[in-house]
Every structure is written in structure tokens, then in C-alpha cells.
Amino acid sequence: MIVERIGRLEAESAAPLYLQLQRVLRDAIERRVLGPDEALPPERDLAEAYKVSRVTVRKALDGLVDARLLTRRQGAGTFVATRVEKNFATISSFTEDMLSRGRAPRSEWLSRSEGSVTPEEAMALGLSPGSPVYRFTRIRYADTQSMALEHATIPARVLESRDMVADSLYKALGDNRPVRVLQRLRAVLFTPEQAELLGIAAASAGLEIERRGFAADGRTVEFTRSYYRGDAYDFVAELSVGPV
């Protein structure tokens, strides 16, 4: 009954049960089989239906609650969240960011080089002096509008060659893609050179974003400094209370 409606676990999957169940539930929510504000079956029923223990059901639900897809009310039940805000403040590359805003990302390369780290880069990337890095400089466009000037420095060891970076840097990084980034944002006035490259009026306001990206293994894999047009780009961030 429950399983028919929500979905089956994959029969011969090696993945942990709680992740399989999590996936089935997430899919059901995405496909609107479980509508907003709808109550999920009680944990005990889910456990019985999927032939797992209630602890496993709870572990599956925990992840979805963390991701704000579900809310729990003690004594009342577990409910599908009303999706007012979604996917804010999750990492995306410029490419993905623009696609999600319904725009077509494009890059114009200014340079693509290799060299040794500067002291500033070594500090930001956690590299020893003299380590080899690739540097990429480009103008980013959304549709035909210029959006940003971007300078990226990547440790050579995380990229097979500098020519792998065609359009998306994050795509080229593959498994070394950042799972966590730290960004620092400031408002600045564009320099005449920057304004000219972006094709905008001198003395316009821009957003300087300095980004350090960390891969799953904790190593720093990206140090990027970008200059976004203030009139064309805004940045959304979600913050929450500190560690418990």
C-alpha cells in the first residue's frame, strides 16, 4: 500500500538502506506524489512497509529534515515542507548558476597559463612555495550580457591539464570539485580597465567575490577572485545559527 504509492527500494543495491529509502522519499516529494504539507506515513508504518527498522527510517528522515524537505512535529507527524525557498546557498558554478536563472552562460578567454604560486596564492591554497598552478582569466557572459571578470588559480595536481577546462571549470575538476566554499564579498568601484573589459561605464559599482573551494578530502582546490557587475548580478546567501 505505502510502497506502491511512494516507490520501491532498488532490489539489489549495495547502497545503505537509509540512503535508498531517502532517495525514494525524495523522489516522491519531487514528483509531487507527496504534496506540500502532506503528512508522511508514521515512522512505524514506513518501517513495516519497507521491512527496515524504525531506527533506519529515522536516519533516512533525518537527512531530509536537514535538507528542509520535511518538518517533524512531535506528537503530530512528519510533513512535507512547503517549498518556499529552495536550493539557496548551495554551491554552484557560474555555469550552473546562470542555467538555473534561465540564462545561457558563455566565456571569453583572456588567458590560460601555468606557473608557480605567488605567496598570496600559496597561502590561500595551502600550497608550498613553488608549487605549479594553472591560471585562468575570462570574461563571463549571460546570454550576450557581460556579467563578470574572473581570475581563477587551480593547483596543477587537481587538473590533468590546463586545456581540460573548456567551458565549466567545475566540470573539469570532476571528483576534485569543491563541496564547500568560503566566499568573501565586498563592494568596489570598477577600475577603468575592468569597466572597459566588461563594456560598462567607468566608476560603476561591482561585487568583488573572493572564493576558496574545498574538495571532499578537505584540500583547497580553487582560489578565485571575481568582479561582478553590480547592476546585473546579485548574490543570495542563507545563514543559520552556529553549531548547536
Added chain:
Amino acid sequence: MIVERIGRLEAESAAPLYLQLQRVLRDAIERRVLGPDEALPPERDLAEAYKVSRVTVRKALDGLVDARLLTRRQGAGTFVATRVEKNFATISSFTEDMLSRGRAPRSEWLSRSEGSVTPEEAMALGLSPGSPVYRFTRIRYADTQSMALEHATIPARVLESRDMVADSLYKALGDNRPVRVLQRLRAVLFTPEQAELLGIAAASAGLEIERRGFAADGRTVEFTRSYYRGDAYDFVAELSVGPV
């Protein structure tokens, strides 16, 4: 042995065991009783030492891993994280933010009024048209330097009176304090009026930050639009990968 070193659970606490244990461990880490990179006792040993089940130990550790105080390596052990970055991207009010940067926050009130929501505010705060709100406008200083112009709108129901807000708005909000905020940042040029209020040159770059704050019960309790000096303030944000 273990308990002597790390600390005791409170004897007669009503709090869940896993939270008590979490607290003891966090304290031990903060006090450097457990130093960076040091291995914690195995989960089974902790369970025995504190007379709780291993499941409870794991639940306590889970929270600390989420908060990045610990890292786990299967087969190897659980280790105290090397605290390279801490407390980024957690909510803080202007007051707290400045204090943490070692500066003295101060406000100069421009106005403090009550009224009915505008359509824009109603939308942002999730209020019905006509609902009463308080509005606060002030110039924010760090030491003697002007930092920002701030316009805040607060639903009247979450504040006892508008005169409760002395220095810190978040302090006045008490239990209605936001636990989650969504911010939108843009680079703008200051208007002549804004520049004059802040005592800076006309046509300087500034950071426009629009913030919506959500209390623990999910209600929107704050809608603020601020203008920060680009030359005096930067914003740090931490992002991570989306929901699993």
C-alpha cells in the same frame, strides 16, 4: 579514566543523554583538553565509560561532526578537527559581528515608528495587508567610523513595544530571534543622501544587503535592508553542496 579526562555528565539533568555527552565533548575540545588532530577514544570505549549505548555516543558525535569540530575516518578513528575556519556564516547581528571583529558597535537613531505594512513588506514578512509593524532606521557605527545605513521592519506581534529596542534588535527579539536568515547582496552606488548620512564621498560603492530572518517556529520576524560601506565592510559566506 576517560571520564576523568574529558568530563562528567551532569548527574541529574533532564536533557537527553546524547546532548549532555555532546556538551561535555565540545567543552573538552574548546578547553583544549582534546587538542587538534587528537584521536578521540573509540566509540565503544566512550559508550562504556559514560554508561550509554554506542548508538547514543554516535548520535552525540554526529552533531559535532556536522559542526566540523570532529572528523571521522572509517577504520582509523574520530579526530578533533584542526580549526582552520570557525564560526563563518553563522548568524550574527551587526552588534555581535562588530564585537567579534574587536570593534565597538554603536547606533544613531534616525527614526523609530509604528505603522501598517506596505505591500512589499507584507510579501517579505508573510503578513496580511494592514498588519501593524515597527520600523527602525539608524546609522551603524564601528568605533567612530560609520559603517552602514539600516532600515528594519519588524512585525508588531514579535516585539513587546518599539521602545524595547535599545542597542541590539536581536537582543530585544529574545526568543523570536532569527535562527535562519536569507540574504541577498548587491553592489550599488550610494545616492548623495546616503553618502551624506554616512559622511563619505558621493558615488562610492556600497553593499546593499536585504535580509529576511526566520524564527525557530518558521515565522518571518525581520525584514531589513542595509547599505554597507564598500570600503569598510566585507561579508563572509560559507556555502556547501546541496541536499545530498
Added chain:
DNA sequence: CAGTGGTCTAGACCACTCA
């Protein structure tokens, strides 16, 4: 007061690390 989520236990097996 019946039903729900919140916490907790004792024990088991597997996957991985490291000497």
C-alpha cells in the same frame, strides 16, 4: 486516550585502516 515523534538500549555484522 490513542497515535505520533524523541530517546535509548544491547547486540550484531560489515568495510576499512594500519601495524
Added chain:
DNA sequence: GAGTGGTCTAGACCACTGA
């Protein structure tokens, strides 16, 4: 191969919600 974290179970009691 001993020791560690990762997953999972069956069952229990408590705290809270809502008809």
C-alpha cells in the same frame, strides 16, 4: 588480524498532539 567507524535490528519507554 586487531581495532575502528558504518550500518542495522527489535524492542522499550517517554513526551507531546489532537480528537
